[in-house]
Amino acid sequence: MLFSEASMKTSRVREDGLWIQVLRIWPEAPRRPALFLDRDGVINEDVGYLHRVDEVRLIPGAAEVIAEANRCGVPVVIVTNQGGIGLGYFGWEEFASVQKHLLALLHSRGAEVDAVFASPYHPRGRGNYAHPDHPTRKPRPGMLLAAEELLPIDLNASWMVGDHARDIEAGRNASLSGGVHVLTGHGSRDGQRETALSLAGEGFVVHAAASIAEAAEHLSILSKPT
Numbered sequence: 700m701l702f703s704e705a706s707m708k709t710s711r712v713r714e715d716g717l718w719i720q721v722l723r724i725w726p727e728a729p730r731r732p733a734l735f736l737d738r739d740g741v742i743n744e745d746v747g748y749l750h751r752v753d754e755v756r757l758i759p760g761a762a763e764v765i766a767e768a769n770r771c772g773v774p775v776v777i778v779t780n781q782g783g784i785g786l787g788y789f790g791w792e793e794f795a796s797v798q799k800h801l802l803a804l805l806h807s808r809g810a811e812v813d814a815v816f817a818s819p820y821h822p823r824g825r826g827n828y829a830h831p832d833h834p835t836r837k838p839r840p841g842m843l844l845a846a847e848e849l850l851p852i853d854l855n856a857s858w859m860v861g862d863h864a865r866d867i868e869a870g871r872n873a874s875l876s877g878g879v880h881v882l883t884g885h886g887s888r889d890g891q892r893e894t895a896l897s898l899a900g901e902g903f904v905v906h907a908a909a910s911i912a913e914a915a916e917h918l919s920i921l922s923k924p925t
């Protein structure tokens with residue numbers, strides 16, 4: 700049974716430290732492909748541990764691709780590693796402010812995000828947020844699996860767009876159809892593209908794109924309105 704309570708729309712930090720925010724409820728909707736998006740370096744410019752509202756800048760095409768997913772009935776889910784929280788660089792309050800601003804910017808361009816998941820863990824994190832390989836931190840698939848529990852998502856038919864190879868790897872670990880690696884953010888750094896492309900294999904496709912705008916061409920889930 701999928702959640703349908705209005706209370707789900709408020710954000711919360713789950714017992715295991717995972718930030719969960721379901722912004723759109725899909726009562727009784729059949730399971731369908733979703734578009735999973737990394738945040739920093741895919742939707743907005745990666746300024747390095749983004750935590751200030753005045754540093755939020757959308758990457759060209761991000762709002763348009765999200766709006767297209769909206770039109771196609773494809774849930775859009777942000778899955779973001781926020782190790783800066785675990786490292787003590789900023790807290791959930793700053794994250795929440797940045798999120799609120801980012802979602803408002805997207806909304807002003809006709810783009811709606813269905814849900815947001817954020818993992819605060821980091822191998823060098825502090826206290827409870829120190830973990831060498833937390834199940835919710837990409838490349839582990841925990842955030843995508845949590846999304847499947849709360850939204851009508853068919854993981855096997857879903858796609859991931861990311862600038863880090865570990866984003867694509869998280870998609871593979873969640874048994875998605877495929878991933879699109881982009882060169883914005885960290886995408887062009889130290890072997891990220893090569894590593895991302897090497898993750899392709901049986902049942903998992905990896906495409907290369909310059910940015911989220913170009914990634915849309917590889918996302919067949921955006922071509923059929925439902």
Ligand SMILES: [Mg+2]
Binds near residue numbers: 862
């Ligand atoms: Mg990124």
